[in-house]
Amino acid sequence: xxxxxxxxxxxxxxxxxxxxxxxxxxxxxxxxxxxxxxxxxxxxxxxxxxxxxxxxxxxxxxxxxxxxxxxxxxxxxxxxxxxxxxxxxxxxxxxxxxxxxxxxxxxxxxxxxxxxxxxxxxxxxxxxxxxxxxxxxxxxxxxxxxxxxxxxxxxxxxxxxxxxxxxxxxxxxxxxxxxxxxxxxxxxxxxxxxxxxxxxxxxxxxxxxxxxxxxxxxxxxxxxxxxxxxxxxxxxxxxxxxxxxxxxxxxxxxxxxxxxxxxxxxxxxxxxxxxxxxxxxxxxxxxxxxxxxxxxxxxxxxxxxxxxxxxxxxxxxxxxxxxxxxxxxxxxxxxxxxxxxxxxxxxxxxxxxxxxxxxxxxxxxxxxxxxxxxxxxxxxxxxxxxxxxxxxxxxxxxxxxxxxxxxxxxxxxxxxxxxxxxxxxxxxxxxxxxxxxxxxxxxxxxxxxxxxxxxxxxxxxxxxxxxxxxxxxxxxxxxxxxxxxxxxxxxxxxxxxxxxxxxxxxxxxxxxxxxxxxxxxxxxxxxxxxxxxxxxxxxxxxxxxxxxxxxxxxxxxxxxxxxxxxxxxxxxxxxxxxxxxxxxxxxxxxxxxxxxxxxxxxxxxxxxxxxxxxxxxxxxxxxxxxxxxxxxxxxxxxxxx
Amino acid sequence: xxxxxxxxxxxxxxxxxxxxxxxxxxxxxxxxxxxxxxxxxxxxxxxxxxxxxxxxxxxxxxxxxxxxxxxxxxxxxxxxxxxxxxxxxxxxxxxxxxxxxxxxxxxxxxxxxxxxxxxxxxxxxxxxxxxxxxxxxxxxxxxxxxxxxxxxxxxxxxxxxxxxxxxxxxxxxxxxxxxxxxxxxxxxxxxxxxxx
Ligand SMILES: Cc1ncc(C[n+]2csc(CCOP(=O)(O)OP(=O)(O)O)c2C)c(N)n1
Numbered sequence: 001x002x003x004x005x006x007x008x009x010x011x012x013x014x015x016x017x018x019x020x021x022x023x024x025x026x027x028x029x030x031x032x033x034x035x036x037x038x039x040x041x042x043x044x045x046x047x048x049x050x051x052x053x054x055x056x057x058x059x060x061x062x063x064x065x066x067x068x069x070x071x072x073x074x075x076x077x078x079x080x081x082x083x084x085x086x087x088x089x090x091x092x093x094x095x096x097x098x099x100x101x102x103x104x105x106x107x108x109x110x111x112x113x114x115x116x117x118x119x120x121x122x123x124x125x126x127x128x129x130x131x132x133x134x135x136x137x138x139x140x141x142x143x144x145x146x147x148x149x150x151x152x153x154x155x156x157x158x159x160x161x162x163x164x165x166x167x168x169x170x171x172x173x174x175x176x177x178x179x180x181x182x183x184x185x186x187x188x189x190x191x192x193x194x195x196x197x198x199x200x201x202x203x204x205x206x207x208x209x210x211x212x213x214x215x216x217x218x219x220x221x222x223x224x225x226x227x228x229x230x231x232x233x234x235x236x237x238x239x240x241x242x243x244x245x246x247x248x249x250x251x252x253x254x255x256x257x258x259x260x261x262x263x264x265x266x267x268x269x270x271x272x273x274x275x276x277x278x279x280x281x282x283x284x285x286x287x288x289x290x291x292x293x294x295x296x297x298x299x300x301x302x303x304x305x306x307x308x309x310x311x312x313x314x315x316x317x318x319x320x321x322x323x324x325x326x327x328x329x330x331x332x333x334x335x336x337x338x339x340x341x342x343x344x345x346x347x348x349x350x351x352x353x354x355x356x357x358x359x360x361x362x363x364x365x366x367x368x369x370x371x372x373x374x375x376x377x378x379x380x381x382x383x384x385x386x387x388x389x390x391x392x393x394x395x396x397x398x399x400x401x402x403x404x405x406x407x408x409x410x411x412x413x414x415x416x417x418x419x420x421x422x423x424x425x426x427x428x429x430x431x432x433x434x435x436x437x438x439x440x441x442x443x444x445x446x447x448x449x450x451x452x453x454x455x456x457x458x459x460x461x462x463x464x465x466x467x468x469x470x471x472x473x474x475x476x477x478x479x480x481x482x483x484x485x486x487x488x489x490x491x492x493x494x495x496x497x498x499x500x501x502x503x504x505x506x507x508x509x510x511x512x513x514x515x516x517x518x519x520x521x522x523x524x525x526x527x528x529x530x531x532x533x534x535x536x537x538x539x540x541x542x543x544x545x546x547x548x549x550x551x552x553x554x555x556x557x558x559x560x561x562x563x564x565x566x567x568x569x570x571x572x573x574x575x576x577x578x579x580x581x582x583x584x585x586x587x588x589x590x591x592x593x594x595x596x597x598x599x600x601x602x603x604x605x606x607x608x609x610x611x612x613x614x615x616x617x618x619x620x621x622x623x624x625x626x627x628x629x630x631x632x633x634x635x636x637x638x639x640x641x
Numbered sequence: 642x643x644x645x646x647x648x649x650x651x652x653x654x655x656x657x658x659x660x661x662x663x664x665x666x667x668x669x670x671x672x673x674x675x676x677x678x679x680x681x682x683x684x685x686x687x688x689x690x691x692x693x694x695x696x697x698x699x700x701x702x703x704x705x706x707x708x709x710x711x712x713x714x715x716x717x718x719x720x721x722x723x724x725x726x727x728x729x730x731x732x733x734x735x736x737x738x739x740x741x742x743x744x745x746x747x748x749x750x751x752x753x754x755x756x757x758x759x760x761x762x763x764x765x766x767x768x769x770x771x772x773x774x775x776x777x778x779x780x781x782x783x784x785x786x787x788x789x790x791x792x793x794x795x796x797x798x799x800x801x802x803x804x805x806x807x808x809x810x811x812x813x814x815x816x817x818x819x820x821x822x823x824x825x826x827x828x829x830x831x832x833x834x835x836x837x
Contacts, residue, residue, distance in 0.1 A: 016669050016678065110685030123683050147679075158767070180705040181665060181680040183672055230735035254705075261703040357710040359728040366761045369724050369752060371745040373656065415748045584749075593690050593746035608784045 007053055011184055017184040019177040020045035023115060026155030028057065029187050030111065032085050034077035036070040039484035040089030041124035042178040043117035047087055048487070051496045058195050063487055063496040066425075066455040071099045071114065073267040078110035079206065080197030080222035083159055085297065090118040090131050091424065095295055095456070103168045104138045105216040106205055107223065110197065111163035113155065114140075118172045120303050120336035128335075130304035130493070135170050135281035138222050141231065142170045143277070143278040145255030146183040154186070154237060154278060164346035165230065172280075174303065176254055176336065224282075226289035232286035237278035240287045247350055248273040248295035250288065252280045252308050255301040257332075258342040266341065269352060283311045292321055299349040300327035303337045354547040363634035372413060375591035378556030378611030379474055380523040381408045385416040386590055386619065387529035388445075388474065394530065395537045398442040399433055402471075404428035404457075406449035407482045407555075415589050419447065426456025429473055433460060436546075442605045443540065451481035451508055452491040458513075464546045465514040472540050473515075473548040474533065475506050476523075478555040486558045510548045517547035519561065524553055526618050559638050560611045568638065569611035571631035575603045586616045586625065644803040647700035647705040650795075653726045654718030655743050656693045659788035663718075664695040666792060666817070670809035681705040690746060692722055699804045718756045718774070718788060718796055719743050734766050737795050737834075739774040739787060754837065756787050761836065770798055771835035778826055786826035793830020807831070811817045 007025055009015060017025065023046050027035065035054075037047045047061060054061040060077075064070035067088040078084040086096070091115045093100065100114065116134070119125040135142035143158050151173065158169040178326040204212050232238060249272055256276045263269040275369065277284060292298065300309045309327035316323060328623030330345035331337070340356050343543035346353040371422035375382045385408075390397050403409060404427055411418035421431055428446040433622050442639035448457045453475055464471060481487040488494045493503035510518045517539045521532035529551065536547040563570055582601030586592065595616060605616075605625075614634070617625040650667070654660045661682050667679035696707045712730050717723030717738040730736065731809040744752050762769055774790035781790075795808050814823050 014672065016680075147705075175683070176681060179682050180720070181668060181678075181682075182705075183677065217817050257703040257705065264701070264703075339704050339711070342704075343708070357708050357731075359710045360730065360732075360765065362728065362764045363762070364761065364764065366724060366753060366757060367751070368721055369745050369747060369750045371655065371690070371692045373744040376690065395697055454668070543815045587746075588748040591746050591748055596744055635802065 022148040022152040024049040026152035030159035033082040034084040037087030067096040071096040083111040087115040111159035146256040153591040232284040238284040241274040245273040248291040252277040378613040380553035383523035384551040391533035402432040418442040429460035430472040450477040523551040572629040650697040651712040652695040654724040663788040673809040714764040790830035793827040797831040
């Protein structure tokens with residue numbers, strides 16, 4: 001409820017908003033009528049926020065099965081004249097690249113914004129690709145804000161701009177915009193939003209058969225020229241500060257915030273010309289040429305790739321301007337920006353001696369234990385990995401664990417080490433489709449989550465059946481998209497806005513596409529789980545066909561939260577000290593974070609962390625862990641959603 | 642010496658300890674008092690029991706991240722994490738820490754002693770405040786409000802004077818869930834700490 005009021009506060013209100021909430025508010029102020037996306041850090045909260053107000057405002061908000069599907073849905077919606085937005089993390093745009101490229105050819109009817117949240121430094125991602133390149137590649141303008149407050153304004157502008165030129169806008173956020181909270185001033189919201197429209201047939205434009213596409217390509221390049229002319233007019237988002245100095249700094253998006261603060265810290269704010277860039281693609285040529293007129297030196301500050309740098313060098317060459325330009329040689333290519341990095345670059349361009357702060361050294365050192373993220377107490381994945389190891393040992397096979405992306409990626413860490421490859425979403429079954437045909441003495445075991453299965457596992461599974469690729473596929477079905485914060489998916493039974501939705505069962509899909517061996521087990525039952533996976537492995541070895549087993553248990557984080565909110569009592573477990581032999585199975589081999597170690601090596605359960613799953617009682621070889629209180633009947637029901 | 646232009650507060654702890662709620666409460670209170678505030682969090686993977694860092698910047702700030710070695714205050718909800726972050730403290734900076742150690746869920750992990758950790762921290766500053774937030778929060782009614790106890794201690798040190806007032810923080814806490822309990826935890830934190 002609180003979040004609802006937060007986003008719908010009246011015009012003029014100032015609120016501390018997360019960048020993603022600001023983007024959501026900007027879309028509302030722009031009158032967006034259709035929003036689709038797929039979760040992915042750091043983009044997720046845009047749709048999560050919009051979902052809480054969607055019904056009140058009449059906006060269609062959905063979690064699609066993947067980014068390509070989301071962008072296609074947005075494609076269709078905007079063709080009816082409805083302002084539409086797709087959201088995804090940076091690698092999501094790889095998945096959606098096909099419709100994205102064509103979107104530029106056909107152009108748009110309703111204002112269309114594609115939000116890509118990039119992740120410099122790879123805080124929660126497998127790469128730090130700079131999606132501004134997608135703009136250059138597709139001829140789509142890229143808008144990039146410098147802080148949450150500006151993000152809201154810029155999203156609004158993006159919709160207007162898109163509709164005005166009939167072209168999509170790529171809105172590029174990053175972790176330090178999306179996940180930063182700052183003051184945001186609310187603007188007016190439209191009285192009525194358009195959420196229904198009419199599709200006007202125009203096959204020469206909307207059917208990209210080669211004959212049409214060739215013509216569209218010419219129109220695209222023409223439109224790009226118009227866009228380049230309009231871009232410098234987007235003031236104050238693109239602007240020049242203190243023109244006329246010998247040193248000019250061009251800073252794009254978030255880099256502006258770092259540059260501005262660096263200039264203030266160095267006390268040279270009035271001695272340098274600063275060009276603030278909110279459109280790294282295409283760059284605002286007018287402001288850049290104006291700054292270059294008097295400048296002897298230019299520094300370009302941008303995060304990750306030299307996207308602005310390349311364009312500026314190209315531009316100045318074309319106008320015959322020879323000038324000293326620095327960019328990636330002064331501000332590093334790799335990793336996210338920090339004040340230290342930008343201070344360094346700025347001090348260097350103005351030849352200022354300045355001792356940039358750095359981490360301090362200490363006389364003595366201390367050995368600090370690492371604290372990697374761990375599967376939560378009660379996480380069903382832990383039971384699955386524990387049982388899988390036992391099943392593999394029992395079957396005496398050499399496994400290749402073809403892993404995937406989700407909470408279960410944590411299975412790569414000790415003590416489990418049951419992820420040998422993790423490449424991209426859906427890659428588990430995908431790579432196993434190759435392993436299956438080329439491995440001789442090892443057996444591929446594909447490990448995939450439910451959301452990932454719906455996202456891009458299904459096509460790989462069909463391929464495994466069609467091309468007869470023997471592999472054991474384990475689907476860890478915790479009934480939600482957990483890694484990104486428990487969003488519902490097609491197997492959950494509810495949709496993004498909380499309405500009941502058809503529940504699609506993975507076992508039904510597997511059977512329907514021709515997997516002959518399908519089984520379901522409860523990962524809280526170690527013995528059953530071990531048996532189920534052992535039998536399936538045997539089947540794969542003997543029949544040379546794929547087998548699919550599903551470990552089905554709801555995400556503990558979700559259940560624990562609901563239980564706490566409803567005041568449902570959970571079961572309680574305790575270690576009987578006299579029986580505990582300090583063997584360490586529960587804390588070293590099973591590694592539940594709720595199990596602590598006493599000085600004598602005996603285990604003790606931290607009640608504030610324990611979720612009452614009881615699996616530790618099953619793994620304890622000495623029956624030293626016992627249930628001391630049973631949970632409410634409702635608690636057991638919660639797990640069976 | 643006048644009031645500094647900006648204050649960099651590095652909040653550290655373990656995922657699930659309520660660092661983000663605590664940081665947002667502080668920043669919202671700052672806004673009430675007319676102070677600009679930025680809060681940068683790194684979540685995703687780090688939610689799950691891993692080390693978590695939140696950057697809270699108050700005053701004349703543009704950049705979301707505190708520069709390396711540029712923290713005026715380190716607020717730690719756990720001592721190992723305090724030690725991990727300590728080399729980011731400015732000379733003469735301040736550490737406000739929950740007097741608690743949480744064992745990482747890593748097989749065969751060696752956990753340093755409390756005394757060892759405190760000795761290490763003392764190399765970086767003479768100003769260290771400790772609060773037994775776990776104990777206080779349990780007595781108040783829920784260990785989940787440890788974060789509010791530590792927030793109380795941060796405010797109790799007087800370091801934030803001119804940036805955020807105790808009154809504003811209390812006003813924001815009273816809008817949170819379980820407001821009574823959290824307010825009580827906050828108020829206990831204001832005074833029930835020691836300087837070592
Ligand atoms: C193309 C792409 N989109 C989104 C993400 C972000 N992401 C990482 S894991 C994940 C989903 C995991 O859900 P699930 O497979 O159900 O596993 P769980 O985390 O619930 O165990 C998502 C959406 C990504 N890494 N790549």
